[in-house]
Amino acid sequence: MGKLDNMKFTLDKIPRGMIYHKIIESVGYFMTSFFMPLDDHSTIKKFESKFAEYCDREYCVAFPFARTAIYFALKNLNLSKGSEVILPPITIKGIVDVILALDLVPVYVDWDIDTLNFQLDDLHRKTSPKTKAVVITTLFGLVPDMKVLVDFFRDKGIFIIEDFSQCLNGSFDGKRVGTFGDVGIYSCSSIKTLDTLGGGLAITSDTATYEALKKSQAGLSLADRKFLIKKAWVNLVRNVATTRLIFSLAVFPLLQIMRRFNPEATLKQTGSRNKDRLPTLPKVWFSSYSSFQANIGLAHIDGVSASDQIRIDNANFLKARCDLDKFPKTTKSSANVYWQLVMVQDPKKAQEVFARHGIDTATTSLELVAALEKYPNKTMTPVAEKIYHNGIFLPCFPGLSNADLERIVNATNQLI
Ligand SMILES: Cc1ncc(COP(=O)(O)O)c(C=O)c1O
Incomplete structure (x- = not known):
């Protein structure tokens, strides 16, 4: 066994x-996902209002x-075929799939090493009269200079x-991040800080955009119970697997x-994902968000900022105490989460050094979409x-002790 000994x-x-x-919540979600109502519209509306x-x-x-x-959000713009959408180089592949399904062209702009957001020179180079939309993605909870980015895009319409x-x-x-653009989109998928067993919440203050999105929502099929049960199961397994006892x-x-x-x-945070091109968009992408999920959101939303604060304090402690200065710097006006x-x-x-200290680490499970072999515009x-x-x-x-x-x-300082 060598090192393992x-x-x-x-x-x-x-x-x-x-x-x-909590584990008890995850157990409850799994058990009740088999029979609880999914289509109570007043609960969905209540959560939508609360989130807005x-x-x-x-x-x-x-x-x-x-x-x-x-x-x-893109479909409702009625963009002409071949219009370009600026994307981050790293995100989920599904975003590229929907862009291609709308006959739009993804254009990838590289990152700035300090903000992990669009590098301005590359942004200028890649923007053209064909650019009609952008997806600004604040990855890892890091906030770039939103003003510079938004002014740039607004100026060009x-x-x-x-x-x-x-x-x-x-x-x-x-x-707030999410309120700079025309539409802000939040995924409440697994391991997120507000996790409702999946879901994508679009926020806006523009009435026309809202009404168009409402119409799109009304055209969705019924919520998919089998899919929800699967999500509840994965949530429970991940929750049990990361308890100290089972994990250790x-x-x-x-x-x-x-x-x-x-x-x-073992490097990818939640495992590797399929990189193949989709022949068509899966049906489940067009099923409704359920009231079951909205209830989870309503129960958790008020607790998010308290757990954020613990995580932010932990991150600031680690950044201050680690001798390695290898963290993105963002900006003076950024309140990162x-x-x-x-x-x-x-x-x-x-990973090896951390493992010797009993610490598990990983890299992102998102895709380097700019480099996908089977997709255009690599x-x-x-x-x-x-x-x-x-x-x-x-x-x-949150949940890490001082020890x-x-x-x-200690482990990080051994990487020097
Ligand atoms: C930046 C970002 N966008 C989107 C998603 C997920 O989107 P969806 O709800 O479509 O799975 C994630 C989840 O991992 C994400 O990190």
Whole structure:
């Protein structure tokens, strides 16, 4: 067993992330997902209003996925075939799938290493009269200079979608992320800070945009119970797997064995994903968001900022105490929420050093969409590529003890 013999089998292993639900809640969701009503419209409306108010917007429209909300936000613009949409180089592949399904062209702009958002020179180069929309994505809970970006796009009449799935409660110069653009889109999918077992919430203050999105929502098929049960099951399994006891006794040792045989396999935060081109968009992308999910959102939304604050404090503690200065700097006016605390490192070495300290780490599970082989407009984006391969997440989630944080600092300082 070599190195494995030296590992202490104690109960203090630190997982790579967490599910923002109590175990008892996850058990309840799974059990009740088999029979609870899914189509109570007044509950969905209540959650939409609550989320809109929470985000300082007039309106919210709930879709089954963020990608579906993006699909309709773009479809309702009636753009001509071949219009270009600027995208981040790293995001979920589903966003590229919906853009292609609308006969639009994805254009990838590389990142700035300090903000992990659009690099301005590359943005200027890639913008043309054909550019009609942009998806500004605030990844990892990091906030770029939103003013510079929004002024640039507004000046050119480009429709702005903000994907703030990883940055709920982030702000720039006191203004909430998600409220700078024409539409803000939040995915309440697994492991997010407001996780409702999936869902894509579109927020806006423009009445015409809202009415068009409402019409799109009305055309969706009934909520898909089988899919919801599957989501509730995955939520429960992930939640159990990341409890300290199960993680220390079973998951962590298993990950170490897997890492020895296939180091790549354990690097992606929630595993690798399919990179094939979709022949058609799956039906489930066009099923309704359910009242079951809305109820979860209503129960959790008021607790999000308190758990954010713990995570932000943890991230700031780690950033201050780690001797390595390999964290994105963002800007003085950024209020980051650090959904993940990302650090640029040799990922395999980092994973090994952290593992010796009983800490599990990972890189993003999102796709380097700019480099997808089977998709059009493949583009070199060297900064994003570096983050995709070398951006390692330091655990900073709520629930870490002071002793855990000290261990993470010690491990990080051994990477020098
Ligand atoms: C930036 C970003 N956008 C979108 C999504 C998910 O979108 P969807 O709800 O379509 O699965 C995620 C989830 O991982 C994400 O991180």
